[in-house]
Amino acid sequence: MSTPAADALKVEGLSIAFGGVKAIQDLSFEVRAGTVHAIIGPNGAGKTTLINLVTGIYRPTAGRIALFGRDVGGMPPEKLARLGLSRTFQNLQVCMNMSAVDNVMIGAHMSLGTGLLRGMFRPPALRRVDAECRARAHALMDFVGVGADAKAQASQLSYGALKRLEIARALATSPRLLLMDEPAAGLNHTETAQIEVLIRRIAENGTTVVLVEHDMKLVMGVSDRILALHYGRRLALGGTAEVRNDPEVIAAYLGAEA
Structure with a gap:
């Protein structure tokens, strides 16, 4: 068996603007293969825009996106799917x-x-x-x-x-990498707990998971690493305890929830 790449996803200097609005600004981060990586932030932070950039729905105005070491910036969704990228949507596509x-x-x-x-x-x-x-x-x-x-x-x-x-x-x-956009949105506590167990099982089976989610209990319970966004910029990146205790994250997001 070949050794997996250290990074399932690598983003470097990523930016996109809609008119005069900079939705993502010079964003860089890595997602390690075989982990659950959450993306958090208040509404308007750029979370779904970031997912749409990674999945080829939007084309970045600057920066680089690499999937398992391969540059895929601007590649259409169907080609990304063949390379092992899949996603779920915040609004059901059933x-x-x-x-x-x-x-x-x-x-x-x-x-x-x-x-x-x-x-x-x-x-x-x-x-x-x-x-x-x-x-x-x-x-x-x-x-x-x-x-x-x-x-x-x-x-x-x-x-x-x-x-x-x-x-x-x-x-x-x-998929080798599964992007999940708000999988617990609209669910009750029991259903959210079932989703949490399922995410763990998916990761245990070898699929890297990138999770965009507002439910902080779910995020803290299932994530290996967390990226916090604020107005399209990276606010914090690290383990759950590191991000949870970051003063800027607390001020921008977690404090508001508390």
Whole structure:
């Protein structure tokens, strides 16, 4: 087995502006492979903008983004997915008119190896690939805790189950790095605790997790390192105790929550 790169993600001097507003300003940080790395900050700090830059939705005006040692700045999302990057969204991106298991299968579409000609002339092989994909989707639904809902329409699932379903779909791409945007948003205490356990299990299985989250109990309980943002700039970076006790972080964010 090859030794993983020290940094799953490395950002250097990253900046982006929308009109005259500097959303991210000269930001640099690293995410170590195999860890859970949280990004925190008050509303408007630039957290989701940063995620959109890393996932190729936005193009930076300056700076460098490296994924497992490869420069990927400005690379489109579909190419980043092939390199092992996947994400979940703050607002659910679930096909409500499809079954839960079919939603997860969508995430594995890149690995199906199917196309029009193959579909026309190799139906046995296509059926075999589809069966393998479906079995993997069921296994992932079991992993995230919604296996019993596999045959149900997505519209019939609770909000908490839909959150975990979206995580299963993201995992269907076999990511090396998973970006999670507010996975606990809108969840009750029990559902948030389930998400915390799930994040730990994902990391234990070898996937690096970058987590954007407002729930400080979840962040402090699950993170190896934390990046605190304030108006698009790096306010603090370090372990949970270091960031939690940083006076600037307390003044800008944690103190307001307390």
